[in-house]
Amino acid sequence: MPATRQATTGERMEPAVKHTYICATDDWISEPCEVSIAPSSFAQGGMRKCHKCFEKVVDGSKVYSIESVAKFSMIHRDERMAKASSFSDAKMQMVAEYWAQQFNRKSPPANKVAFVVAQVLELPSRNGPQRWSSLEPLLSGEYAKFNNNAGAVLGGRTAQAFSHFTAHESANQLCICDLQGVGGSLFTDPQIHAVKGTFGDGNLGRGGIDSFLASHRCNEVCAAVGLPKVEPKPCRNGGGGMPMMMGGGGIGDGFDLGKLMQGGMGGGAGMSMGMHKLLDKMMGQMLGG
Secondary structure, eight states, X not given: OOEEEEOOXXXXXXXXXXXXXXXXXXXXXXXXXXXXEOSSOSEEOSSEEEEEEEEEEEETTEEEEEEEEEEEESXXXXXXXXXXXXXXXXXXXXXXHHHHHHHHTTSOGGGOOEEOOOEEEEOXXXXXXXXXXXXXXXXOSOEEEOBOTTSOBOSOHHHHHHHHHHHHHTTTSEEEEOOEEETTTEEESOEEEESSSOOOTTOOHHHHHHHHHHHOOOOHHHHHHTOOOOOOEEOTTSSEEOOOOOSXXXXXXXXXXXXXXXXXXXXTOOOOHHHHHHHHHHHHHHTTO
């Protein structure tokens, strides 16, 4: 449940528009709102900085605010690129959640994972790249990072098994890493390395996939999910890596993506047609279809 507080009369609000991706229609919906964003960031990563954001909510005679996090790009110098990155990141988080649901179908009860919902926040009164940001719920609990997009392993057996799962099930065509969040299982701000397709500025393609596999050491969660043991081997460019894993539950060439995705959204619920079509398009691009 999102954190709320009573709105204060002295709070400086500014007009905003929230853009939310709807899987059922493969479309975006927009709704106006008012927000107050802290002028100073409270955390930052390699590409974005985090500011606390309070959205004003009027419910009859009650006025309160919902606390979230607005993430602004630190690498884009123009508005067009910042906008494209914000929409790309929000969709990428949706794709990561799809893979989380696939992982949860095979993982033990104590090793389920999820990704928070990300929206795009537009600030019309601002100019330049600061007009666009990603908007996410403020996570409560101790925040930790488990791996990064360059192959570093920082802990978390479930997180490492999930990254391994995405590489294996896609036949080494993608790997979801840069996992961070709370509780060891609720993640945000992931990175997808993909051989083909566009997944943001941190997509290192084959090099990123090989870097993860070169440093990964399988654990009991990998075994519980049924993943084959990774045997790192030098890749052709001199870095770490391993040959493409085929069979044993991976997708492989000529896989049936529609069959793979049926009923995969948890709790026995079927996947929406919007999600199905979007992921079919993305996976087709990555595999050269």
